[in-house]
Amino acid sequence: MxxxxxxxxxxxxxxxxxxxxxxxxxxxxxxxxxxxxxxxxxxxxxxxxxxxxxxxxxxxxxxxxxxxxxxxxxxxxxxxQRTAKTPSSASGSGEAPLLSLANEAQYLLVTRASAEYLLSEISKRHTKQLLSLDDLVSRFRPNLVVSGNGMEPYEEDEWSEVTIGGQRFKVTGRCSRCRTICVDQTTGSRSSEPLQTLLRLRGSRATFGVYLTAQAFPPDFDDQCISVPQTLSTTTLW
Incomplete structure (x- = not known):
């Protein structure tokens, strides 16, 4: 490295x-x-x-x-390796999923639809543009950013499973946000946004994005990787 x-x-x-x-x-x-x-x-x-x-x-x-x-x-x-503090069913194998230095889950996913909506709400509260869409997304430090025709803001909150290419992931919860998202990932400077607007929209837990745990890898996964563009499919809770 x-x-x-x-x-x-x-x-x-x-x-x-x-x-x-x-x-x-x-x-x-x-x-x-x-x-x-x-x-x-x-x-x-x-x-x-x-x-x-x-x-x-x-x-x-x-x-x-x-x-x-x-x-x-x-x-x-x-x-x-250590295990996550998630329910034993999260990995789909009866065991808690393995983690590296992440504190909650193996992967974090956000959608561009949710980010675009949040950015529009931030813009309504300020006379000048504080963040670009890419800057805003970087504040949430996701592993995966997904988009698609007809995708609605925060619809990921209702997903139970996500499949990208041939790999399945189980959604294990929503990500509660703190003041870290107010730090510019390039300069290190701090501001009140996007947490201020997120708290107004989402309540005291200020959730944004969902945690994912990889299910059993397909037999030929060693020869594959998640790339752009790739087909995304989801299963909802209801």
């Missing part, structure tokens, strides 16, 4: 399990890249209140990120 920042040599981090042959952090200069392994000290961290065990990627990565972001940082990779 390469991490890049303007004016800095890129940071190259191995995603292979096990790290180097010695199993320790090693830093070396490769042209303009700082390269380091994944082996390091085991540590505990919190993801939205949940304790997660991880492996520290070392001082070189920490120094690089601290300088790039102007705040103290550590780069940590997850060492063990």
């Amino acid at each position: 390469y991490v890049r920042s303007l004016g800095k040599a890129s940071l190259k981090v191995s995603l292979a399990r096990g790290g180097t042959e010695e199993g320790s952090n090693q830093t070396r200069r490769q042209g303009r890249d700082f390269s380091l392994s994944s082996g390091g000290a085991v540590c505990q961290m919190r993801v939205c209140g949940d304790k997660v065990t991880g492996t520290d990627c070392g001082e070189a990565a920490a120094s690089w990120l601290t300088e790039a972001l102007s705040r103290d940082c550590r780069l940590v990779r997850q060492t063990h």
Whole structure:
């Protein structure tokens, strides 16, 4: 994995399990890249209140990120998969779905129809345009953004299953939003929107988007991927 920042040599981090042959952090200069392994000290961290065990990627990565972001940082990779705090039926196998460093679910889906409606409501409350549609969508940090002819705002709230291409996903709940969506994902600046309008439209939980859990992958899924355009079908709760 390469991490890049303007004016800095890129940071190259191995995603292979096990790290180097010695199993320790090693830093070396490769042209303009700082390269380091994944082996390091085991540590505990919190993801939205949940304790997660991880492996520290070392001082070189920490120094690089601290300088790039102007705040103290550590780069940590997850060492063990963990399960979601969702009902046991969420994965379709009688077990809670496995998660990486996400705090609630494997995937988050939003629709452009819902985003367009929210943007129109924000525009009614302000004399100048605060956000573009793409900026607004990025605030919600989804894995999947879907659109289609005739799709209505917030109809995803009533979906129970989603199929994209040949892969099925179970909808496991709505995503409640907090002040994080008020942070510009490019500049880091903060504003009152879109949370202010979302609270007015959706109530105190301010839900936007739905959580998805992947069902059993089809036998030939290794040779497939979710791409654009691809057919989307849904099953509703009623």
